[in-house]
Amino acid sequence: MQSTMMPTAPRRSSAAAAGDFLRYRLGMWLLLLVTTVFAIIVVAPFAWTVSTSMRTPMESFSVPPQWIVLNPDWSNYARVFEEIPFFRQILNSFVVTLAVVVGQLFTASLAGYAFARLEFPGRNLLFWLIMATMMIPLQATIIPVFVIISRMGLANTLWSLIIPALPTAFGTFLMRQYFLGVPKDFEEAAVIDGANQFSVFARVYLPLVTPALAVLAMLVFNGMWNDFFRPLIFINDPLLFTIPLGLNDLKGYMATGSISVVLAGVTMSLIPVVIVYIFGQRYLIEGIMMGGVKG
């Protein structure tokens, strides 16, 4: 792709070549300009959020926007914790996200391994049935799941956000693809050494697919940390809210107050995701491409 953009066409007169080159350079600059405009549109809301989170209540919602705040008002950050139980909500988000990440890695790696490396009657049928459930949108199941959760006595508990999120058809597919990529020789070597099936899985195969675990962990972390729909329906006690619900509440409380407080909350909610993103960006990208290229 790269090399082909350079005009390496058959020889022509040098004047035509120079014209080509000029047009090529002009095109490149134009593309760069378009891309930069898009980049600014993407970054501006982040910059505006952080800078406005530091403005005083008096000027919080006034124009012109101030991109660089010379005398930052940090009290907005403290106000978040006074208006809503934000500390508890951060904790809730962490508990739910971590539990679902660990749980999905567990269920998906077991199931993915079974489909990739174990032989049993009905394997293909089961695999395609599970893949078919990927088509089912969350909205089509949310009412019955709410009924089930309520009958189990789990409504309005953090369990209601964790347990239904543990089985994963996509994660199973993802792990299976990676397990298929591991040569079978490893297994045979381990069996000769007298290892049983579970330790072949846990000691031999699992360490070989750590990148896949990282990919799944990134996707699940991102999805769960930002989930809004499920908590909105399953949870009604503000002490059990996750961050997105808390922010929505905060926006309501601040309808006539300072939007800087709300934006301080948004800024804080971004910190964990940004940290995870810095370390795991490549896994996130790989995960999205896995869905697209091999799916």
Added chain:
Amino acid sequence: MSSVASTNKHVGQSKSRSRNPYRLMTENTLSGMARRKALMGYLFLFPTILGILVFTAGPVLFSFVLSLFRWNVFSPPEWIGFVSYQRMVTDSRALTGFWNSFIFVVFAVSLQVLLGLVLAMILQSHMATWLRYTYRTTFLLPMLMSGAATAIVLGYMLHKEFGAVNYYLGRIGIPPIPWLTQPTWAMVSVIMSYLWLSTGFAMILFIGGLTNISNEILDAADVDGARGLTRFWNITLPLVSPTLLFAAVTGVIGGLQVFNLPYIMTRGGPGDSTRTAVMVMYESAFKNMEIGYGSTIAVVLFLVILAVTAGQFGLSKRWVFYQ
């Protein structure tokens, strides 16, 4: 496969030499191992299958059953047959919801796919590596923001009097636009916000698709002198068409489920102008406590998603090209 073959071999041998105790033992351990392996397979699948039955596959059927009852959670459910479906086709609010979802998906998904492809092609073109990585990271940033946070932030920025967007538009002489307070503009705002949030995702899909194009084909195109638009239409587009299909299918599935953005930015308003099908479902089931009617909307939404996806795959035979 190899273990099955070897088991058979040993079974055959053991018939002829069944008296040899050593052979017998080998046979037992091998078939035993195959059986243990199968058992392990079911054991490993157990959590996933149980979970999917209880929380995904079962509930889809349960949804349909619920849609045939009238139930407000507090009193026992009452069988009413297909009454809810009849009610839905005359309920202007539900119909508006489906119509809004349709309009949203048409514009949001086509623009998302178009922008994603254009950005991916720009990033995959001749560009310094550091620049490419900087842009790629930048365009992925919105994925970090929750739908809720995006709705809050962009909602503030699109405020008619105090929003940053109208301020800068005013600077270049454009009068204030009622982004969230006029029906058509409100839909435009929700679509724009969705694009801000999700175009990076489509872009990554296309970068994956473009990287997969074999270099030989591109080199051949070069030798033949194909460039510019010709090259795009005849070479690049057919080769990324499988990714295009995937992006369109996942885009439609995701777009038909949109909820957070209109719910927080506009509360479905002004009027019902941004009330999507999922919002109507949510309000029926969890605000008005009409579990049966909410389930009806959920079932219809699911069938619409299935039909559209099947249609996309059916039509894809005409335009998707597999290398």
